Amino acid sequence: MGILEVKNVGKRFGGLQALNNVNLSVAENTCHAIIGPNGAGKSTLLNCFVGKLIPDTGSVMFDGQSVLGRTPYEINQMGISRVFQTPEIFADLSVMENMMIPVFAKRDGSFRMHALEGMMGEKDIVEKAEAMLEDMGLANKREMQASSMSRGDKRRLEIAMCLSQEPRLLLLDEPTAGMARADTNNTIDLLKQIKEERDITIAIIEHDMHVVFSLADRITVLAQGTPLVEDSPENIKGHPKVREAYLGEAA
């Protein structure tokens, strides 16, 4: 039984069957990649996990509980964090402030009225945020405004923000899209490190095969809203169906 169980999920947008009978099981503490050509329904599927979309049919269970019908913030509080295709950070705030917000959310829940308490009383929050920045090599950018960072650093900050919440499942939506080769390699190294050092399950959607084969323990290939195969990276590489549907075009 995986930490994330997807059963018979279907989603239709008007005349387009975006997802059709998707079954998927993500085992705990593994890295599961979902790949597929453009329009295969990868992002739609991911949006069904985080409460942005509600599938027409089927069920999505996280750790034995259904996520369907819950709002994104409730699902996050259950232990799922999401990294976006373009980094979603608090661009107007400083790096440190960016880092503190998820730490507050982890400790205080979805809402707490702490309007008159100063930051000085929040030593544990500050320490935790600082430790995370240190971990991710962002400590020297502490006071910088987030919007003025490089794309790679923004991605790093976003991942740091997600990790600071100690999620059980980290969802990555094309984390290296639009990145230069060097930044991509940095991100791969970072994700590898995270995988090794933490008890965390990672589900990743990716276009870049280099990234997928360096990280994934298990790969699901999606085409036209339906999973074609699910297997280990070695077997996927040589699978004729996959070559035909996806890799074939590139090879």
Next chain:
Amino acid sequence: MLGLNKKDTLLFWIVAALALLAPFILNPFPEGSSLAQMFNAGYPDLMQRFVIFGILVIGFNILFGLTGYLSFGHAAFLGIGSYSAVWMFKLVGMNVIPAILLAMIVSGVFALLIGYISLRRSGIYFSILTLAIAQMCYNLAYSVLGNPSSNFNLTNGETGLQLSLDDARILGESVTAEGALPVTNFFGLAMRSSYQMDVGGWLFTFNAGYYLSAIIMLVSFYVSIRIFRSPFGLMLRAVKSNQQRMNYTGLNTRPYILAAFVISGIYAGLAGGLLSSMDPLAGAERMHWTASGEIVIMAILGGVGTLIGPVLGAGFNEYFKNILSKINDNVLHDWLGFLPDGFENLLVGFLHYFVGKGWHLTLGIMFMLVIIFLPGGLVQGGQRIARLFRRKKNSDETQQTPAE
């Protein structure tokens, strides 16, 4: 001090000094001179307006400055506060404290209700919803709930709600011994009582009502600094920056924004209660949408999202409104008397449209200039000047170093 960092403490003391010394600062010209008539603003009525509108805009800034939600109906809370306070004077007694408390409570309840409805939408739709609801409040106050001949006359229509000799005032007197209306007071200290100090040619007026309002303004200002610097304030700024990220970080944005809306509504109610405490009558025009627009203008003039901006914006707006509306054609002729007659008349004829009743035009132009050249408001102007001085000082220092 008081849980503020050094910079904020300094800012607080600057505002405190400005507020407490206002009777001196606003009266720079000797009494009786023509400049004094035009430019002195140190009389109680106007000084009270400075600080009361300061409170209003400080509160508005907590919503608009931090969360970015533009409420276009904030004058409704000002009006609700005013009516509540006058009712307290009519029914209970002339002490201002219960009146102000009731004003805050009632406007807070209304803010909760209006905010709950309006915050179903964001951006321009939120602004339109608040505008519509505020106009509804205005019309209710102006006609529906204010028919003097009905049994349920809550607002007294276009005349406005005022005290009368047959009010109950259960904890006070309906009529004074002299047969007049009692005056508003703070535990016996009449709001309209003033102490006048005559120094040389200058006349300084220290008014009880002004000082009460100023102290309440300072408390409000202090609370707003605390809110800005608190984790709650951080969350509100996060709402403005990226709501999507907030939702995916496990934070429910709605209660945060609603709380900010209610807090700023309470601030507006407090300002309304104070206005009524200084002069116990309340009219529907206080809730008109142009009044709401003026709040937005004051906030933007001063500098949205800054601590001191609202105070500056409110002061600037009220000061120039007053000065400009006092200048009439006679004054202009006085000033331009040195010019040849024909030219003088031409110029006065032209300037006529910018002063007196035309003060809106000048204030509008000033507003445009600030928006275009200082999008960060007067605060940005101050920062630029400060930077200019600092650069000068730095370049002086660098010039000195090689000489050593």
